Amino acid sequence: MTEITETTAGPLEGVRVIDLSTVVMGPYAAQILGDLGADVIKIESPADTVRVGHYRTTPGMTPLNLNVNRNKRSVTLNLKDETDRERALDLVDTADVLITNMRPGALHRLGLSYDDIAARNPRLVYAHAQGFRGDSDRAGHAAYDETVQAASGLVDIADRALGEPVYLPTIIGDKVSSLTIAYSVLAALLHRDRTGRGQQVEIPMTDTLIAFNLVEHLAGHTHVPETSPTGFPLSMLKGHKAVRTKDGLACVIPYNPQNYRDFFTAAGRPDLAEDPRVGGDAIDSADHEGLAELIGVCAPALTTEEWAEVCAKHSIPMAPVLELENAHEDPYVQGGHLLDTVEHPTEGTVRTIGIPVRFSATPGSIRRLAPVAGQDTEDVLAELDAAR
Secondary structure: OOOOOOOOOOOOOOOEEEEEOOOOHHHHHHHHHHHOOOEEEEEEOOOOHHHOOOOOOOOOOOHHHHHHOOOEEEEEOOOOOHHHHHHHHHHHHOOOEEEEOOOHHHHHHOOOOHHHHHHHOOOOEEEEEEOOOOOOOOOOOOOOHHHHHHHOOHHHHHHHHHOOOOOOOOOHHHHHHHHHHHHHHHHHHHHHHHHOOOEEEEEEHHHHHHHHHHHHHOHHHHOOOOOOOOOOHHHHOOOOOOEEOOOOEEEEOOOOHHHHHHHHHHOOOHHHHOOHHHOOOOOOHHHHHHHHHHHHHHHHHOOHHHHHHHHHHHOOOEEEOOOHHHHHHOHHHHHOOOEEEEEEOOOEEEEEEOOOOOOOOOOOOOOOOOOOOOOOHHHHHHHHHHOO
């Protein structure tokens, strides 16, 4: 059982972040900053969509809310109410960072655009995340992770590799954008500390995921004229998948001829270890697909644990497939404190996702578990009044 303490720690101690965002993209970014020591105040409307769905004990305390809103204080304000809106602006005046994913039109109507805020707090880093670029003809359009996967080319990659235009079964556009918000905010804070000036940072989900996808998938279109199609060949292989061992699933990825020879020998197939395709100094790209199929054919020869020993001995890239249903029992997960249990003040015993980054001098910490909506309104506003 992990103990939650009120001790502020981390490299962002002393930085105040206003989280004026909903669902996952903005809240997850703000949570990361909170994990690193920032004082995060979440201004939420009376009905944030992340609080809609299954809950065990308290209305609004959904698993998704518990996972993206820790290390925050919750203040409930109705921004359409003039008094509440002024209170929100007063809080923004005290902040170093504002994160929002509200649409531009709504921000202008509420007097919360960058120009409005910068006139009051010119040192503020104003991070605005949205589906599409603000200067494009799609600015202000509704966007969800699936639309961003489509607009970024990710669905095309899946269609070409798998034969089906499927969506990746995770909200990758939101979460990659969350990480982009976090590092962009840190860069803007560094600039602010050097110059004294804040700035607006726009993080369009579609642009972010296009850039993310093209790192390897631009491939032969990197050159003009093109030298080969787009798509990273290894990732696009039909047989590029985890394989079934004698007792489970594993990722086994021989990368060079010696890896293949050692793999086939361990599988009891000396004939394949002498195959001309793995006899040279490098694997011909034309042979990758056939060899990938042979990995699947040979993998059932050993158990997952036996393959782990073989692959470690011969430096063959390998990992057992983590079953999420049993992730909390996995020794690697336990050793990294990635799913420890904690006592939540309203929800009882819950698992909390650990902080994956380790700092030797300024470690992050989980100081507050996700709050009930509005539970800190009175305290935060009292602090605001006392500081006047």
